[in-house]
Amino acid sequence: MKMAWVPLPQSQNLNLRSILLCVFPCSLFLYLIYSYATSSSVFTITPQPLLDLDYSRHTTFEFCASNYTNYCPCHDPRRQKRFPKARMFRKERHCPQSPPDRLTCLIPRPVGYKTPFPWPQSKDSAWFTNVPFPKLVNYKKSQNWVRLEGDRFLFPGGGTSFPDGVNGYVHALSRLLPLPHIRTALDVGCGVASFGAALMDYGILTMSIAPSDEHEGQVQFALERGLPAMVGVLSIHRLPFPSRSFDMAHCSRCLVPWTDNDGLYLREMDRILRPGGYWVLSGPPINWRVNYNAWGREAKELEKEQSMLEELAMELCWEKVAESDQFAVWQKPLNHMGCIHKLKTWGRHPKFCNSSSDPDPHAGWYTEMSACIFAIPEEKDTHRPRVNFDEDNRRWRRRVSRYGEMLKSLCCGRYRNVMDMNAEFGGFAATMVEMKYPVWVMNVVPVDVKGNINNNSLPIIFERGLIGTYMDWCEAFSTYPRTYDLIHACGIFSMYKDKCDISDILIEMHRIVRPKGALIIRDDRDVIMRVKETTDAMRWNGTLLSSGDSDEKEMILLVDNA
Numbered sequence: 001m002k003m004a005w006v007p008l009p010q011s012q013n014l015n016l017r018s019i020l021l022c023v024f025p026c027s028l029f030l031y032l033i034y035s036y037a038t039s040s041s042v043f044t045i046t047p048q049p050l051l052d053l054d055y056s057r058h059t060t061f062e063f064c065a066s067n068y069t070n071y072c073p074c075h076d077p078r079r080q081k082r083f084p085k086a087r088m089f090r091k092e093r094h095c096p097q098s099p100p101d102r103l104t105c106l107i108p109r110p111v112g113y114k115t116p117f118p119w120p121q122s123k124d125s126a127w128f129t130n131v132p133f134p135k136l137v138n139y140k141k142s143q144n145w146v147r148l149e150g151d152r153f154l155f156p157g158g159g160t161s162f163p164d165g166v167n168g169y170v171h172a173l174s175r176l177l178p179l180p181h182i183r184t185a186l187d188v189g190c191g192v193a194s195f196g197a198a199l200m201d202y203g204i205l206t207m208s209i210a211p212s213d214e215h216e217g218q219v220q221f222a223l224e225r226g227l228p229a230m231v232g233v234l235s236i237h238r239l240p241f242p243s244r245s246f247d248m249a250h251c252s253r254c255l256v257p258w259t260d261n262d263g264l265y266l267r268e269m270d271r272i273l274r275p276g277g278y279w280v281l282s283g284p285p286i287n288w289r290v291n292y293n294a295w296g297r298e299a300k301e302l303e304k305e306q307s308m309l310e311e312l313a314m315e316l317c318w319e320k321v322a323e324s325d326q327f328a329v330w331q332k333p334l335n336h337m338g339c340i341h342k343l344k345t346w347g348r349h350p351k352f353c354n355s356s357s358d359p360d361p362h363a364g365w366y367t368e369m370s371a372c373i374f375a376i377p378e379e380k381d382t383h384r385p386r387v388n389f390d391e392d393n394r395r396w397r398r399r400v401s402r403y404g405e406m407l408k409s410l411c412c413g414r415y416r417n418v419m420d421m422n423a424e425f426g427g428f429a430a431t432m433v434e435m436k437y438p439v440w441v442m443n444v445v446p447v448d449v450k451g452n453i454n455n456n457s458l459p460i461i462f463e464r465g466l467i468g469t470y471m472d473w474c475e476a477f478s479t480y481p482r483t484y485d486l487i488h489a490c491g492i493f494s495m496y497k498d499k500c501d502i503s504d505i506l507i508e509m510h511r512i513v514r515p516k517g518a519l520i521i522r523d524d525r526d527v528i529m530r531v532k533e534t535t536d537a538m539r540w541n542g543t544l545l546s547s548g549d550s551d552e553k554e555m556i557l558l559v560d561n562a
Contacts, residue, residue, distance in 0.1 A: 061538045064105040073103055073476035075212040075231050088235040091211040095475040107481045107511045115516050118413040119438045122226040123197050126153045131224050145192050157194045161252040161282045166198040176322040176329050182247040183465035189254025193222030193229050207467045223483035226416035228440050231478040234265045238369050240470045243361035244274045245462040253283030262371045263312040270316050275334045275376050282326045335376050365447045365470040387425050396427035402548040406558055413438045415485040421492045423468055426461035443468030449495050474500035482514045490522040493531055506534050519559040528555040
């Protein structure tokens with residue numbers, strides 16, 4: 001059957017011609033593009049570093065919901081519930097690795113947020129709107145940790161072991177210890193860090209640590225006061241510090257089971273204490289004969305607990321140098337030779353770590369604790385990088401002087417908590433101390449990064465009387481939002497360009513810097529330009545400046561939110 005061709009009406013015929021005239025050239029163009037692409041190297045896709053995959057070039061970062069105001073990505077209570085409670089493992093770092101758990105928005109500030117009090121006033125006062133947690137006031141009322149008066153918190157210096165004030169507590173301790181010769185301390189279970197605040201009067205820099213717990217961010221209170229602190233817990237993994245770091249470690253009723261698991265946690269204290277360093281314990285079971293009724297504990301139970309503690313300290317070769325009132329003080333030996341001989345005469349043998357099978361004593365990033373003692377090396381056996389501190393100090397004096405010109409209030413107490421994201425050998429922090437700026441610096445040494453040639457420099461930083469920690473900047477830092485006044489980032493983006501995205505690091509910097517804080521970002525020129533594209537998308541006002549060094553490849557991006 002033949003089909004007749006029927007002419008279309010004129011209007012429909014014109015429409016058909018229009019469609020054909022449009023479709024044919026487009027199809028021809030696409031065909032030519034495809035043929036060229038498949039035969040030419042011009043369209044060959046070359047893999048680029050992750051730094052180039054920054055989606056923020058085409059978007060603006062949005063703020064997270066208000067329930068993220070105090071969000072800590074690696075210490076999120078919702079994620080913690082997925083992990084066992086045993087040995088406090090739930091309280092360790094458990095970081096999100098990918099969206100939707102990984103943070104992709106900007107943490108909002110609390111309603112009514114105010115600029116913190118300047119130093120030293122902030123040591124005793126904080127705005128309620130900045131850390132609006134009244135629970136701690138009631139929970140620790142009898143211990144005088146913190147009081148709420150009007151629109152601000154006051155920190156009278158009380159604590160679990162010193163409800164009448166920390167100054168008297170530290171004064172009593174000064175009669176047992178040579179505090180003027182102690183430079184750095186670790187306070188385990190720090191509360192609101194009143195102990196660390198009091199030690200500042202003795203020139204002692206204290207790293208205060210506590211887990212995220214029902215005390216509503218005690219570490220957040222400490223940092224709001226302008227004191228050195230971070231979220232940390234004794235659990236499965238070592239603390240993120242190298243061996244032989246602190247001159248003193250302190251526990252005041254910190255609820256750590258020191259004698260459990262073959263004394264694992266006390267052995268960790270031995271690892272991080274310097275030779276000749278002190279371990280101070282107050283609270284149960286010390287002086288149990290006087291206090292067992294007040295503690296609501298059985299005398300026999302406390303006697304057994306102290307006996308086990310004494311045995312373990314002896315095995316660690318520690319010498320008990322004082323026990324008075326509520327304190328007991330042990331001292332780590334300068335070397336193990338005399339102790340080994342003494343213990344052998346008693347039929348005992350210290351359990352030393354095996355250098356071939358146990359991890360490096362300095363390793364402190366996701367490294368499991370060792371139930372053994374690391375032998376104290378002789379000076380000739382200590383392998384450290386050789387550093388020309390004269391040259392390094394000159395370089396950082398020049399740089400910090402320039403920073404002082406850029407941030408006029410750097411010298412005047414506005415910037416208290418400072419973070420150096422890539423501390424190298426601590427030159428930035430040492431110069432800030434030398435210039436008598438009223439700040440303390442968290443010296444961060446990145447780990448597991450190919451570009452970091454100084455990833456074993458943290459022991460040197462501690463030897464200089466400074467404090468710091470290991471860190472992988474592809475993860476979130478163990479702190480609360482809005483806890484640093486100034487962040488210094490030298491070469492950090494070049495270092496991580498092949499490991500994680502630029503936006504991930506900048507979102508974390510946005511989380512931890514205060515709303516009116518500042519950032520000094522120093523890096524290669526091309527990297528700085530990419531970083532600025534992202535900071536612009538985050539609504540930060542960044543200013544590009546010359547580095548001030550002879551190296552013309554570097555630039556500075558100054559973000560001053562004041």
